[in-house]
Amino acid sequence: MDKKIYFFDTTLRDGEQSPGCSMNKREKLLLAKQLERLGADVIEAGFAAASEGDFESIREIAGEIKNSTVAVLARTVKSDIDKAYEAVKDAKKPRIHTFIATSDIHMKYKLKMTPEEVVKRAEEMVKYASSLVPEVEFSAEDATRSSTDFLAEIFDKVILAGAKIINIPDTVGYMTPDKFYEFIMEVREKSKYLDTVTISVHCHNDLGLGVANTLAALKAGARQFECTINGIGERAGNAALEELAMILKTRKDVYDFESNIVTEEISKTSNLLSSITGVYVQPNKAIVGANAFAHESGIHQHGMLSNPETYEIMTPESIGLKETKMVLGKHSGRHAFRDKIKSLGFDLKEEEVNEAFEKFKELADQKKTIYDSDIEVILTRGINGEDDKYKLKRFVVNSGNTISTMASVLLDIDGKEVEGIASAGGPIDSAIRAIEKCLDMDITLEDYSLQSITEGTDALGYATVKLRYGDNHYLGRDVSVDVVEASINAYLDAVNKI
């Protein structure tokens, strides 16, 4: 049997049917060009009869795309097929894709047609479409809840009428892999002509089985995969193109097939779709999620640094990413921390690394994401005072828009606890005044500044305090995710210098 898999991308049609994923003409064209670079064999550009905008988008895509077939969807309705033809006629490789439902429930309640009428309509419209374009695809909507006898009958009729591709959609995502395999084999056995055309599948993801069912269909003889980028589509979406493509590439030992997909374009295509629609994939999404090539825990990071194959079955480069992300966080270990320090250009002795590592863990307990700039702060400034005479033990600040701010600061001064309480305009002002009450020193605060030096709302605040004592000036600094704490410690840093 044929070893080639044809990827039929329906992001611009079924994908666009997902709530919130509508695209305008310019956006559809941008994405179509990227799908062409990705190597999609067929790009289903839209549903021409749906709206004037969709019609124009398909026409423009048909005029621009040269390497992929441009398909357009139509009901088995003559006016839909005429619209579809008008939209796609200038394409280098046009395809009209027409469909009608074949399950009892759809025929009886939705179409209000008898099975005989459905077969007749399908046959007539496939014949008509085949008189307009060389390639016509026929889909039996809700095929997987239809009788296999009826499918065999309608498929044979439309194949004789000119259909070159027969699609067996799992429209409502009802199949399981074993059942789908048996189902397709049964239809193939009952049909006279199905094996003379390309069998396609179109699996929805209502039970999370879109990709698994597509692979089961491959085993049963399907050679066209209908799928979408990021798995978008009606309801729970369609089988995800990037997952299917990477399964074929990564498990060639199991699936010995060829495809035209340029996997190195996957990441770019996924990002483009998300930025156009504003619908982003979850971080743990297979292949294209932000965490798909990221490692935070120490044991995994150590393994990755020793040999990336310990924890990655695909390379980030194979989907077009530059590198694996080593995320530093509270689960990270010394190996990854040392590697990060080196990559930031610091050459530290082992005991300095250990000291910085302790500070890093302390910070990681307070902060969700540790950025490179956080590490730089740890390495250049430290995050806490060490063996100083004046040390902060604890502080409490009570503040709100309808109450006066009150701060209580407890210091350790040479091993003795001293507490100061003060109320002033804001939390930092109150805290500084509370410290002044603990100290029996004639100090003047000359300058104070606070800067956010890392990213995010949990950024490190960098406080600088300038004090005058007698005729001399003393500068104190500190960093913390808590700006009041950074301010208190910066003040104490200057006091300790006195």
Ligand SMILES: CC(=O)SCCNC(=O)CCNC(=O)[C@H](O)C(C)(C)COP(=O)(O)OP(=O)(O)OC[C@H]1O[C@@H](n2cnc3c(N)ncnc32)[C@H](O)[C@@H]1OP(=O)(O)O
């Ligand atoms: C499984 C799928 O993804 S199918 C594709 C789904 N995509 C879309 O529906 C997007 C585009 N659709 C649209 O813009 C509109 O539904 C249109 C323009 C196609 C039709 O709009 P309307 O004429 O207002 O009809 P409406 O959508 O309300 O109802 C669908 C009609 O098509 C009929 N119909 C549905 N599918 C088919 C079919 N495959 N072949 C023939 N007739 C069909 C229905 O029986 C119904 O007929 P009725 O108007 O005589 O009752």
Ligand SMILES: CC(C)C(=O)C(=O)O
């Ligand atoms: C139009 C067909 C192919 C479809 O989208 C479905 O059945 O899910």
Ligand SMILES: [Mg+2]
């Ligand atoms: Mg669908």
